[in-house]
Amino acid sequence: xxxxxxxxxxxxxxxxxxxxxxxxxxxxxxxxxxxxxxxxxxxxxxxxxxxxxxxxxxxxxxxxxxxxxxxxxxxxxxxxxxxxxxxxxxxxxxxxxxxxxxxxxxxxxxxxxxxxxxxxxxxxxxxxxxxxxxxxxxxxxxxxxxxxxxxxxxxxxxxxxxxxxxxxxxxxxxxxxxxxxxxxxxxxxxxxxxxxxxxxxxxxxxxxxxxx
Amino acid sequence: xxxxxxxxxxxxxxxxxxxxxxxxxxxxxxxxxxxxxxxxxxxxxxxxxxxxxxxxxxxxxxxxxxxxxxxxxxxxxxxxxxxxxxxxxxxxxxxxxxxxxxxxxxxxxxxxxxxxxxxxxxxxxxxxxxxxxxxxxxxxxxxxxxxxxxxxxxxxxxxxxxxxxxxxxxxxxxxxxxxxxxxxxxxxxxxxxxxxxxxxxxxxxxxxxxxx
Numbered sequence: 206x207x208x209x210x211x212x213x214x215x216x217x218x219x220x221x222x223x224x225x226x227x228x229x230x231x232x233x234x235x236x237x238x239x240x241x242x243x244x245x246x247x248x249x250x251x252x253x254x255x256x257x258x259x260x261x262x263x264x265x266x267x268x269x270x271x272x273x274x275x276x277x278x279x280x281x282x283x284x285x286x287x288x289x290x291x292x293x294x295x296x297x298x299x300x301x302x303x304x305x306x307x308x309x310x311x312x313x314x315x316x317x318x319x320x321x322x323x324x325x326x327x328x329x330x331x332x333x334x335x336x337x338x339x340x341x342x343x344x345x346x347x348x349x350x351x352x353x354x355x356x357x358x359x360x361x362x363x364x365x366x367x368x369x370x371x372x373x374x375x376x377x378x379x380x381x382x383x384x385x386x387x388x389x390x391x392x393x394x395x396x397x398x399x400x401x402x403x404x405x406x407x408x409x410x411x412x413x414x415x416x417x
Numbered sequence: 418x419x420x421x422x423x424x425x426x427x428x429x430x431x432x433x434x435x436x437x438x439x440x441x442x443x444x445x446x447x448x449x450x451x452x453x454x455x456x457x458x459x460x461x462x463x464x465x466x467x468x469x470x471x472x473x474x475x476x477x478x479x480x481x482x483x484x485x486x487x488x489x490x491x492x493x494x495x496x497x498x499x500x501x502x503x504x505x506x507x508x509x510x511x512x513x514x515x516x517x518x519x520x521x522x523x524x525x526x527x528x529x530x531x532x533x534x535x536x537x538x539x540x541x542x543x544x545x546x547x548x549x550x551x552x553x554x555x556x557x558x559x560x561x562x563x564x565x566x567x568x569x570x571x572x573x574x575x576x577x578x579x580x581x582x583x584x585x586x587x588x589x590x591x592x593x594x595x596x597x598x599x600x601x602x603x604x605x606x607x608x609x610x611x612x613x614x615x616x617x618x619x620x621x622x623x624x625x626x627x628x629x
Contacts, residue, residue, distance in 0.1 A: 256515060256557055267504075271514040274507055292479075295486055302483040303468060306517040330542035345468055 300364035316378035512576035528590035
């Protein structure tokens with residue numbers, strides 16, 4: 206049965222789930238959520254996910270939200286990208302939490318505020334604050350990748366597909382690949398995996414749609 | 418062997434791990450990290466955790482950081498508080514991620530900024546922004562607890578012990594139990610579990626130490 210992923214192109218959190226489905230070669234299809242016209246706040250969507258968030262994955266009678274949980278589910282279901290031992294699996298989970306806590310929250314919010322929020326609602330103080338926290342996270346990631354190709358063990362895992370979630374987007378948010386050579390090379394390695402696509406090619410909806 | 422938890426009283430993330438160890442009746446002891454005098458940034462501590470964060474758990478040759486991973490480890494090790502089926506375990510993980518992403522990041526940062534950062538470094542804009550996001554998270558939690566005693570299934574799980582992490586602290590950060598009756602009653606239920614203690618009783622270090 207085809208797995209459905211409720212998502213939209215701009216969502217880096219949805220991209221983590223979409224990329225995991227794609228690289229694990231699962232039979233899946235995206236279902237467009239018209240976030241920018243308020244669809245995530247509709248009763249129909251909130252029935253699917255009371256948290257009102259994208260992504261949501263539906264696999265038969267299993268409905269899941271939270272990108273990290275979807276990644277873990279797909280990895281368990283396919284036996285791919287989950288680490289090769291109990292220690293590696295814990296390490297993968299550690300990076301998923303770190304990403305959710307320290308990395309994507311800052312990257313996602315900063316990018317949203319700088320690119321998708323009306324200008325009169327943007328706060329320079331908040332953007333500076335979030336970018337400072339984002340730089341601290343990027344520094345941790347850059348140091349971690351100094352002497353290894355992948356975050357956990359010697360093969361790609363869902364930890365990589367989580368931490369990279371926002372880093373392929375073209376919109377400015379305080380991250381420039383040139384400033385982080387180890388991250389830059391790691392993003393190239395992920396992009397070389399069979400089936401990889403950038404966010405706006407993997408999921409429906411992009412800023413281009415709204416500018417026409 | 419006694420499990421060591423590197424922590425300090427003010428850290429709500431450490432409290433989640435400490436509370437899980439305590440309620441699971443594990444043989445554990447806290448090791449004080451003098452965060453406010455920069456101990457988390459020392460080479461010795463960063464060897465323990467390159468991310469420079471508390472909590473860190475050491476159980477023999479297993480060293481783990483990230484509260485969610487420690488909670489998951491303790492729950493797996495003891496068979497307690499992890500949910501009673503695969504579906505419940507996924508639901509538990511979903512709340513752990515949600516807490517890390519939507520709840521604790523806002524609560525922890527707001528509380529730190531309002532109480533522990535020098536006044537000249539506080540930004541009213543940032544505090545207002547974070548409190549707005551925190552209110553959205555509290556609203557989700559309040560609605561979720563409208564018709565149930567525990568977040569997952571009919572028994573306490575580490576999902577409860579994660580989401581409550583910052584909510585027992587006395588310092589102001591934009592959460593008043595009176596405004597959220599369902600959360601208030603749920604916090605009382607958790608506090609009634611055998612062995613429960615509030616953060617400053619469970620872990621060493623508190624603002625009182627620094628005010629003398």
